[in-house]
Amino acid sequence: MDAEPGLVVELADGGWVGAVTRVEKQTVELEDRHGRRRVFPLDAGFLVDGVAVRLAVPTAGPARPGQLRTASGSIAPTTTGEQARARVARAHRIVVEGRHDAELVEKVWGADLRVEGIVVEYLEGIDHLAEELRAVQPGPERRIGVLVDHLVPGSKESRIAEQVTSPHVLVVGHPFVDVWQGVKPGRLGLDAWPKIPRDIEWKHGICAALGWPHADQADIAAAWQRILGSVRDYHDLEPALLGRVEQLIDFTSSP
Numbered sequence: 001m002d003a004e005p006g007l008v009v010e011l012a013d014g015g016w017v018g019a020v021t022r023v024e025k026q027t028v029e030l031e032d033r034h035g036r037r038r039v040f041p042l043d044a045g046f047l048v049d050g051v052a053v054r055l056a057v058p059t060a061g062p063a064r065p066g067q068l069r070t071a072s073g074s075i076a077p078t079t080t081g082e083q084a085r086a087r088v089a090r091a092h093r094i095v096v097e098g099r100h101d102a103e104l105v106e107k108v109w110g111a112d113l114r115v116e117g118i119v120v121e122y123l124e125g126i127d128h129l130a131e132e133l134r135a136v137q138p139g140p141e142r143r144i145g146v147l148v149d150h151l152v153p154g155s156k157e158s159r160i161a162e163q164v165t166s167p168h169v170l171v172v173g174h175p176f177v178d179v180w181q182g183v184k185p186g187r188l189g190l191d192a193w194p195k196i197p198r199d200i201e202w203k204h205g206i207c208a209a210l211g212w213p214h215a216d217q218a219d220i221a222a223a224w225q226r227i228l229g230s231v232r233d234y235h236d237l238e239p240a241l242l243g244r245v246e247q248l249i250d251f252t253s254s255p
Helices: 099-116 126-136 156-162 203-208 215-228 238-252
Strands: 008-011 017-023 029-032 035-043 046-048 052-054 093-096 117-124 144-148 170-174
Touching: 008 238, 017 035, 017 238, 093 126, 093 238, 099 117, 099 156, 099 215, 099 238, 117 156, 126 144, 144 156, 144 238, 156 170, 170 238, 203 215
Parallel strands: 093 117, 093 144, 144 170
Antiparallel strands: 008 017, 008 046, 017 029, 029 035, 046 052
């Protein structure tokens, strides 16, 4: 399996879990959820989703001197290459829950998605997923990838995801209450995101805990722009989010 940036892997002995941040000819660097990084031999034993794999240098290879990388870590196409222009949008789609999810995906993976011709749409809540799937009618030529917030056992989101049975739909999710938490707290000068009681609306609670204005929706929007503005590239996102978005891009762009 290519050691693509954002791929979440686990040492077979359980000694480390992290997302790929850099790969060289014989080594791979992994970053865990605390932001710690370690380098391992490529031929060390790894697991991906519990399955044993052998990691390899991505077929595109490491960036050569002078080559640019996109915010997701991919090698940017040259201005004269066949992939320089955005591909006409395909029927495949990646669906996220809300506007903030879509804006974060666009900021980090936008260049990759335009090359692949994959459009990102948002639902305004996972409750609308079944309705959306009935409308788009997924099939072999119209694969749908779905990114869900707070996809943990026993949650409402997990129950909705379990109802999706089409082989042309892939539903994956991260454990965070909201995609805001997918941004590493260190980017905002925090050791960790504040814990908010369940009886308080989460985003308002976060803003209140951080001393940010939160009187109305305009304040919440301003808070999100502050968070989004702190994101430079994939290094600033949690591995649990990185891996899932990369998985959806693979699902919707592969032949």
